[in-house]
Each structure stands twice: as structure tokens, then as C-alpha cells.
Amino acid sequence: MRLRQKPRAALAYLALIVPSALILVGFLWLFITSFSIRTEGLRSLGWTLSNWSFLWKSPFGPQYPSIWWVTLNTLVMSLIMTLIVVVVSSMTAYALSRMKFTGRKSFLSLTLILHAFPSVTLLIPIYFVLIWVSKIPVIGRGVPLLGGLGYNTIGGVALVMVAFQLPFGIWVMKGFFDNISWDMERSALIDGASRFRVWWEIMMPNIKPGIAALSIFSFITGWNAYLIPLTFTAGRAGKSAVLSLYLQNFISESVMTEWNAVAAVGLFQLIPVVIFFLFTQQMLLNIYGGGKKGGV
Amino acid sequence: MKIIFKDLCKYFGRVKAVDNLNLEVGDGEFVALLGPSGCGKTTILLMIAGIYKPSKGFIYFDERVINDVSPKDRKIGMVFQSYALYPHMTVLNNIAYPLKLKKVHRKEIKERVQKVADMMGIGELLDRKPAQLSGGQQQRVALARALIKEPEILLLDEPLSNLDARLRIMMRSELKRLQKDLGITTVFVTHDQLEALTMADKVAVVNSGCLQQFSGPDELYNHPKNLFVAGFIGSPPINFISVSLQKSDGRFLLKNRYLQIELAKKIGSKAENNSTSSEILLGIRPEHITINKKEGIETEVYVVEPLGRDILVSVKLGKSMIKVLALPSFKANMGDRVRLNFNLDKIMLFDKKSEKSLLLDKD
Numbered sequence: 001m002r003l004r005q006k007p008r009a010a011l012a013y014l015a016l017i018v019p020s021a022l023i024l025v026g027f028l029w030l031f032i033t034s035f036s037i038r039t040e041g042l043r044s045l046g047w048t049l050s051n052w053s054f055l056w057k058s059p060f061g062p063q064y065p066s067i068w069w070v071t072l073n074t075l076v077m078s079l080i081m082t083l084i085v086v087v088v089s090s091m092t093a094y095a096l097s098r099m100k101f102t103g104r105k106s107f108l109s110l111t112l113i114l115h116a117f118p119s120v121t122l123l124i125p126i127y128f129v130l131i132w133v134s135k136i137p138v139i140g141r142g143v144p145l146l147g148g149l150g151y152n153t154i155g156g157v158a159l160v161m162v163a164f165q166l167p168f169g170i171w172v173m174k175g176f177f178d179n180i181s182w183d184m185e186r187s188a189l190i191d192g193a194s195r196f197r198v199w200w201e202i203m204m205p206n207i208k209p210g211i212a213a214l215s216i217f218s219f220i221t222g223w224n225a226y227l228i229p230l231t232f233t234a235g236r237a238g239k240s241a242v243l244s245l246y247l248q249n250f251i252s253e254s255v256m257t258e259w260n261a262v263a264a265v266g267l268f269q270l271i272p273v274v275i276f277f278l279f280t281q282q283m284l285l286n287i288y289g290g291g292k293k294g295g296v
Numbered sequence: 297m298k299i300i301f302k303d304l305c306k307y308f309g310r311v312k313a314v315d316n317l318n319l320e321v322g323d324g325e326f327v328a329l330l331g332p333s334g335c336g337k338t339t340i341l342l343m344i345a346g347i348y349k350p351s352k353g354f355i356y357f358d359e360r361v362i363n364d365v366s367p368k369d370r371k372i373g374m375v376f377q378s379y380a381l382y383p384h385m386t387v388l389n390n391i392a393y394p395l396k397l398k399k400v401h402r403k404e405i406k407e408r409v410q411k412v413a414d415m416m417g418i419g420e421l422l423d424r425k426p427a428q429l430s431g432g433q434q435q436r437v438a439l440a441r442a443l444i445k446e447p448e449i450l451l452l453d454e455p456l457s458n459l460d461a462r463l464r465i466m467m468r469s470e471l472k473r474l475q476k477d478l479g480i481t482t483v484f485v486t487h488d489q490l491e492a493l494t495m496a497d498k499v500a501v502v503n504s505g506c507l508q509q510f511s512g513p514d515e516l517y518n519h520p521k522n523l524f525v526a527g528f529i530g531s532p533p534i535n536f537i538s539v540s541l542q543k544s545d546g547r548f549l550l551k552n553r554y555l556q557i558e559l560a561k562k563i564g565s566k567a568e569n570n571s572t573s574s575e576i577l578l579g580i581r582p583e584h585i586t587i588n589k590k591e592g593i594e595t596e597v598y599v600v601e602p603l604g605r606d607i608l609v610s611v612k613l614g615k616s617m618i619k620v621l622a623l624p625s626f627k628a629n630m631g632d633r634v635r636l637n638f639n640l641d642k643i644m645l646f647d648k649k650s651e652k653s654l655l656l657d658k659d
Contacts, residue, residue, distance in 0.1 A: 183379075
């Protein structure tokens, strides 16, 4: 038994180590490059901190927003998106998991189709929708911090992100709700709770791992988003730019790309996600484990 | 409070879970719904609770139809098989939850929780979480939560099935005592006939959604209305023997290849009047057969199983097997020839086709 198990374990480790090492080399390059004047492969040709100067002064001139403003934008966009995704998915998923109503099945399959739908094809129609929303006073483009919900606003981008994230969120949350015993809910109904209280006081506390997993996942998706912010904001120089767009400033046709600076900004964008991930990876695993831990 | 079912039906799609149920549970009665798994007994309970709506028919609480009353307005308490405690709340908050929803004053909640918890013997556990309790303690918490509302009807779904054997016997008597002390109309669901017979005032035997018999434990055991009830109640189970009922010279005889029994005239004529054919089934419980080596129906010992208080002897009569409860003093080995005597006062006769008892007065 033991003799047979050992080579098997070794094989498993090998299969994990090889791809991990490849990815790790990439990160290592990123790290070394961001602190170097130039690099040859993984070898630094002189260390420097100058690549990080974007932290205190804008490398593109004063008309561009500073990195901190952009970071705040990204944070607000990710948080807003996460909040809406979690609240809406968990309410929708509860209804889909527990209630009978006409159209439930078709709603579920529609959500699944939307999840698999190539979102790129919707970019242009959504652009027109956002332009139209922009014309609505106040909520269009007059809200502080968010900008509003229309074109070229943080709120607008968040809204579109939410729309694309919801099908996934609903399915994940439904999985967690499905795993909670019906008895607990029935018991609460008999105890005198309304449907809303059952959802809020009985169900939600018991799917905390699911909520955590979905929040983290949504947050990371928002933080890393590129295509949607790129399409629905005025671009990298605008006041609604997010980190991924800011990064794009470095890469242009007219000037030589400073890869060391790109690496530094990339690392800067990466740090929160990595820290976040380190502390929460256990919960993230839940999301793909079918939410088994979501029960009792 | 009385519970009355009138022509109650529940369909799930095409499946008839409950079929035309008519039943009356008296005020303060302790009633068991007994039947095999999937017979519809939990469905009935959930209809009383208001979780399921009847497809047809009515449920009355006293004179009031409650078909469309929501669960929280029915003044019921329910204990689920899984206990369904709220895992994220302490025992205190679990028990207090129904009162909190009723917006009872905090001080009063505390007093009432303490009172009911002391009654259930869990007064010391109020700060714990359900996961830190044993099965028996969890059940007491569930009971306390059901009772704190001072419900008029208490519903128990398989209340004892998750407990270990010893605790089950203890809780059986405790539940019975509690029910009598509080006088709450109680309906409980079980698939365990022993639980039903020992605890309930009246037992409703249900099979495939249909009520088979509704009577006291004694009646159920000694005068089952049909083959299903006779076969379902009793452990070790009743023996059924295929016989033909014959009448000669004014005497009634039960005969087959291996036995011949003379029936009392009263029983015989009743059976003859009720039966549609002379081929009938004789039912006799294992404890109503005596076994000896001298006189009676001749059989052969197949196997002997000591049960402690008595021994269970399986004997072969032709091709069929008959189980007999004998005193521990009875000694026999496999293959021994033994003789059986049936207690004629205790025999039951059933029609083969309708499966109904032939000894009941026609309604």
C-alpha cells in the first residue's frame, strides 16, 4: 500500500509544482523588473526605485489623474459592484431556490445562457443604453464620487459589470441556498417569521461562506476589469479611469514603452488582490466545491 | 383545540400523496400518524402546519377552516425530525426566536425562556450553540422552542428517530407525560409502530396516502380492520395462513393440506356472511400460538431464536413459515417435530380479495 502510494503522491506534487513554478517565474520577473533600471531575463542590471515614482507624481503630466485618484475609482467601482452583486444575487437565488412560481425554470436556464453569453457582442448596444442614461438628470452624471450611472461614470461601469456578473452570482448563491435544509426555513415560518425575515435572519447567516466567496470573487473581477471600463469611459486620461486603464497610459505608439514602470504599476495593482487572496483562498475554494460548507 | 380533516387530498403533480382523508383529532388528544416511509404522513403534518396547502378538502381547527391561514397565525408549535435548530444562534436565541418575532418585551422573553428551559432540563445550556449539544439536548431545545409560544397544537415529525435506543425509550415516556401535563392537542408522525402504540391515545395508520384505520392502540393490535394494519402492527409480525372456510354439519372448519381448525359458531357464521369466497386468510399473532410436543398441528422446527424474555421459534407448515413465541423453558432443536395449538379467541380472518377483516360488523 505505502509503496504504491508514495510514487503517486510524488507524481501529484510534480504535476502541481511544474505549472506553479512557471507562473511563479512570471511574478518573479515582475518583481525584479519593477525595481530595476533594466533587466536581462531575470537578472537585474542595476536596482532603482524610480519606477515607483508614479506614486507621488503623475508621469504623464498634470492633466492626467493621479494614481491615487485612479485607485480610489477602482476601489469604489469594485465595492459598489460587489455590494450590488451580493445583495441582488442572494435575494434572487433565495427565491429561485425556495419558491415556486411560473417561469422559474426558464428564468434559471436563461441565467445560465446569459452566463455563457459572450459579453463583447453586447458592448455596442450597452454603449447606447449608457449614453441614454447619461441624459437623465442627476442619476445620469451628477452623483459625487460615482459620477452617476451613465456613460463615462464609475457608477455606469459598475452597473454594467454587475449585469455581467449576476448570472454567475445567482447560480453560486442558489447552490448555497439549496444546501440549507428546508426544515430550518419551515421552522422559522411556523415560529412566525415573514419570508423576508427568514431570508435575512435565518438563511443569510447560514450561507456566510457563500457570501464571502462571492464577494471576494466579484471584488477581484471588478478590480481587474479592463474591457468594460475601457469601452464605457472616455479613456485612460479621463477622471473615471481605473487602474487597468491607467496602466495602458504607459503603452503608446509614439513613445518607447517603459516596461519597468509598467511592471511597477502592475505590481501595485496586484498587491491588494494578492493580500486579499492569501487570507481568503479557503473561502474561495467553497465557490467551486458546490457550496457544501454553506449548510450547517 | 380539535383538528378535523374533511375529504383532504394533496397531489404533487400526478402523485397522490394524501387521498381523501377524513379524521378527527379530539381536543387534548395525543395522536400518532403511523405508516411506512413515503406513505404521506409527513405531508399531512405539513398541511396542518400550513407549509403545504391542501389540493382538495378542508382542515378545520375547531369550527374554523384554516386552509388559507398562514403558518404563523395557526398557533402551532412544531418539532422537526432534524430539529431544525438555527445553527448561528445560541440556545437562548433559538428558544426566544418565536417570542422575538411576536415583539414580546425583552424581560418577559428572558423569564419565559428560563421557565421553559428549566421545564425541559436545559436551563444550563442557554449560552451554547446547537452544534455543541448532544442529540437529546438538541431535541429538548427544539421542543422548548415549539412550546414557548404556548401553542394550541403541537406537531412532532419523527421526534425520536434521531436518538439512540436508550434515550428513545426514556423520551418516549417523557413526551407522553409532558403531553398529558400540558394537555396540548398533539399530532406526531412515526414509522415505528412501537412508538405509536406506546405513546399515542389514538393511532392513524396510513398507507399510500389512504387512512387504513384510526383507533386506540389496543383495538389496532387486536382487531385490525384489514390485512395491511394486521401485518404492519406487531413485532414479530403476524402469521398469515391460506385456508378455506368450510361448513359441514353446522360446524365451521378452516382447512388446508396441513391443518384443520374448528371455529366457534359465532365467528364462523360471521366470517361466512362477510366473505366473498371460501378461500380466506387466517391471521394469528406469534404469541397466540402455543407449542408442545404432544398434541396439535404437526410441524417441523426450522430455527430457534432466543429473545431473552422468550424465544422465537420458526416452524415449517408445508411451504410456509410460522413464527411462534414460546417460553424460554421450551427446548427444541432444528428439525424436531413439534405441535402447535392456536388460541381460537385471538384468530383473525381476512378476505383475500378485499383484504378486509371478516370479523368486523358490517357498517
